[in-house]
Amino acid sequence: MAHAAEHEYTTTGLNHRKMLMWVFLGSDCLFFGSLIATYMVYRGQSLVGPYPVDIIDVPLTTISTFVLLMSSFAMVQALAATHADNRKGIVNWLLATAFLGAIFIGFQIYEFNAFKNEGLTLGGNLFGASFFTLTGFHGAHVTLGIIWLVAMAILGAKGRLGPKTALDVELVGLYWHFVDIVWIVIFTLLYLIGGFDVGPAAPPGGH
Amino acid sequence: MAHETEHTSNHPTFNQYVLIAVILFAITIVEFVLIWERAGIVGHLGASKVPLLVALSAVKFAIVIMYYMHLKFDPRFFGTVFIAGLALAFLVGIALIGLFVGFGGEPRGYAEANAVPFVHGSSEPAETKHETPVVAGPVAVTIGAVGESFTFDTGSFSANSGVNVTVTFENPSANNQHNLVIVQPGTKDAVATAGMAAGADNNWVPPDDARVIKSTALINPGGSGDVTFTAPSAGTYQFVCTFPGHNFTMFGDFIVQ
Numbered sequence: 117m118a119h120a121a122e123h124e125y126t127t128t129g130l131n132h133r134k135m136l137m138w139v140f141l142g143s144d145c146l147f148f149g150s151l152i153a154t155y156m157v158y159r160g161q162s163l164v165g166p167y168p169v170d171i172i173d174v175p176l177t178t179i180s181t182f183v184l185l186m187s188s189f190a191m192v193q194a195l196a197a198t199h200a201d202n203r204k205g206i207v208n209w210l211l212a213t214a215f216l217g218a219i220f221i222g223f224q225i226y227e228f229n230a231f232k233n234e235g236l237t238l239g240g241n242l243f244g245a246s247f248f249t250l251t252g253f254h255g256a257h258v259t260l261g262i263i264w265l266v267a268m269a270i271l272g273a274k275g276r277l278g279p280k281t282a283l284d285v286e287l288v289g290l291y292w293h294f295v296d297i298v299w300i301v302i303f304t305l306l307y308l309i310g311g312f313d314v315g316p317a318a319p320p321g322g323h
Numbered sequence: 324m325a326h327e328t329e330h331t332s333n334h335p336t337f338n339q340y341v342l343i344a345v346i347l348f349a350i351t352i353v354e355f356v357l358i359w360e361r362a363g364i365v366g367h368l369g370a371s372k373v374p375l376l377v378a379l380s381a382v383k384f385a386i387v388i389m390y391y392m393h394l395k396f397d398p399r400f401f402g403t404v405f406i407a408g409l410a411l412a413f414l415v416g417i418a419l420i421g422l423f424v425g426f427g428g429e430p431r432g433y434a435e436a437n438a439v440p441f442v443h444g445s446s447e448p449a450e451t452k453h454e455t456p457v458v459a460g461p462v463a464v465t466i467g468a469v470g471e472s473f474t475f476d477t478g479s480f481s482a483n484s485g486v487n488v489t490v491t492f493e494n495p496s497a498n499n500q501h502n503l504v505i506v507q508p509g510t511k512d513a514v515a516t517a518g519m520a521a522g523a524d525n526n527w528v529p530p531d532d533a534r535v536i537k538s539t540a541l542i543n544p545g546g547s548g549d550v551t552f553t554a555p556s557a558g559t560y561q562f563v564c565t566f567p568g569h570n571f572t573m574f575g576d577f578i579v580q
Binding site for chain 1: 334335337341344347348351357376380384388391392401404405406407408409411417419423433434441442443567568571
């Protein structure tokens with residue numbers, strides 16, 4: 117098997133599985149690009165509140181953004197440990213990545229719940245519809261990534277990950293980093309720039 | 324773990340990864356500091372900061388794909404495939420936004436003319452409002468609104484089933500129109516949504532809707548109006564202002580015993 121893995125048949129000189137992942141990520145750009153564009157089109161078009169400035173909590177989300185960035189760092193360490201054939205390192209870094217991702221999801225659950233209590237719903241106004249659809253699908257990507265990472269950690273604990281199968285870890289890493297860069301864009305557009313969008317006649321002094 | 328030797332020489336070392344993580348953190352902190360002075364101030368984000376924020380996130384984006392995703396070290400074609408998708412997504416986004424701006428006239432015009440402000444804590448019914456004690460015979464209550472806010476000054480009122488009920492609504496606002504609609508239990512938001520669809524011509528009340536028990540006309544600022552009806556069978560009904568957006572805060576309970 118190891119022999120087969122080293123001399124994989126390819127028509128392009130490039131590994132097919134890795135190519136597949138990059139093609140998928142390229143297509144996923146279109147998925148998120150469309151949702152982001154939809155959000156931008158509907159930005160400032162809501163007729164009823166809550167409006168972004170009423171509920172968006174930028175400091176809180178900055179913290180969860182830090183957590184997601186940190187998870188990307190843990191991910192590259194997991195890949196480095198795989199190349200180094202460090203089984204304990206592989207499992208620990210993979211679980212650390214999944215754990216940080218889970219914290220990010222925890223922040224998102226808290227945020228969604230807080231927004232719901234403030235009256236922002238998927239069907240309540242255009243802001244809610246475009247916000248929840250975009251960040252919800254991102255959260256779904258993160259959740260899938262967590263499941264994948266935990267599955268890989270189990271494989272690692274069984275001793276099935278190492279330099280010969282480093283591509284398995286690299287692929288989950290590519291997916292994970294992609295989810296991270298999508299969040300970089302969402303954080304900038306929806307929180308840093310769009311998070312202060314006001315509705316009409318906001319009460320003086322903000323919230 | 325820090326001293327592992329990389330088997331693949333073309334990947335960054337542990338220390339380089341740490342450096343990259345620190346750079347990413349630092350950029351995020353800079354972004355936060357850039358917008359933080361804006362927090363709590365009403366108005367739009369300084370437009371001059373938007374290109375800077377976009378540029379900073381683009382730098383983070385590039386660092387992650389070049390180093391964490393190894394595009395800098397991998398065969399170029401992987402990057403080409405990805406950038407092709409990214410570029411297409413970008414063009415689709417620009418085209419979509421362009422279509423709406425180009426064919427939608429003033430992008431914010433309609434919302435600016437028609438949107439209603441948001442009041443905090445709206446989804447929680449207020450506990451401090453006074454309640455009118457229940458009386459055995461016919462009931463006459465007067466309900467107002469609290470100043471310019473979108474709340475009634477009465478949290479609930481009660482009547483016995485079958486008695487005559489007269490509700491007078493006095494609108495103290497100098498700016499806002501309100502109405503008062505008695506609706507079936509738990510239907511205030513649904514009725515208000517239907518009322519929004521019915522439009523101003525119907526006083527924001529859905530016509531011939533079984534959920535609506537009785538409604539006042541749309542009361543202009545400073546005006547008042549009343550309705551008289553027979554209290555229905557026992558239950559906790561609701562009263563609500565169905566002017567678009569007000570229903571989230573402007574409602575109360577009508578308790579029939």
